[in-house]
Amino acid sequence: MGRVIAVANQKGGVGKTTTAINLASSLAAAEVDTLLVDCDPQSNATSGLGLVKDPERISTYHLLMGAAGADTALQATGLEQLWIIPAHKNLIGANLELVEGERREFRLRDALAPLRERFQFIVLDCPPALDLLTLNALVAADAVLIPMQAEYFALEGVSELLDTVERIRGSFNPELVIEGVVLTMFDERTNLAQQVTAELKRFFGEKLCQTTIPRNIRLAEAPSHGKPALLYDVRSRGAESYIRLAKEIISHHLPTQEVAAPETAEGQEKTGEEMDKTA
Ligand SMILES: Nc1ncnc2c1ncn2[C@@H]1O[C@H](COP(=O)(O)OP(=O)(O)O)[C@@H](O)[C@H]1O
């Protein structure tokens, strides 16, 4: 069964989309079948992977509206083991159109259910709001990954998200857990970063990811080339840090798998291909 991870933080510009694109790509590069679902009307994950705008294409909007099956929405990417379900700005309408809808919080969960056997990881890129789209992502997810910047009041910024996660756990999705908190655009040399990290470590404990993502220009440039960082400049610190984050997240779930050499994983966790055969 694949693991669904929502990348969420209601604050904009904290690195959600950069994390979703580069984590998903790094998982795929580690030979794990991965799906990225763009749940943000801004569609930055879609364009960041090189898909041109196309209102006719089947997208997350159609899934939420029950107008198409998820398998018909899959698009290939520049990485063999990475697929994307794209978004288009029409997704903004789903927030309103769904308000009266039946099972409105479960639309994404229901739509993705048939794909959970096929992918080992499904990464959801959320919009910068605690709206019905993020709610659908959190109800569809097994876990939430929270990108954060190391700034003063960092905890105050995420308290609303943590409350929302708590409420969803008490209602629509009792299994929802926190996958981790990842520090983005991180500059370890500053005192501020050290202080905030210590505070977050006290608060989140093991949930604070060991991997931090440095501020790195390659991460900001790659989307304009329609590529994840590891296809744009694999040697950049940005690409390397997301590869480390992917290994850390795989290790949460496949602790015995040697990630750097996937071919040695034989006899341990099933590969996506084997899952397909048994499905
Ligand atoms: N580690 C990083 N180093 C440099 N620039 C980054 C980094 N992470 C994100 N950015 C840039 O910061 C901006 C906001 O990031 P983005 O991932 O779009 O945030 P969000 O999805 O949370 O709004 C983008 O221009 C992005 O390219």
Ligand SMILES: [Mg+2]
């Ligand atoms: Mg974004």
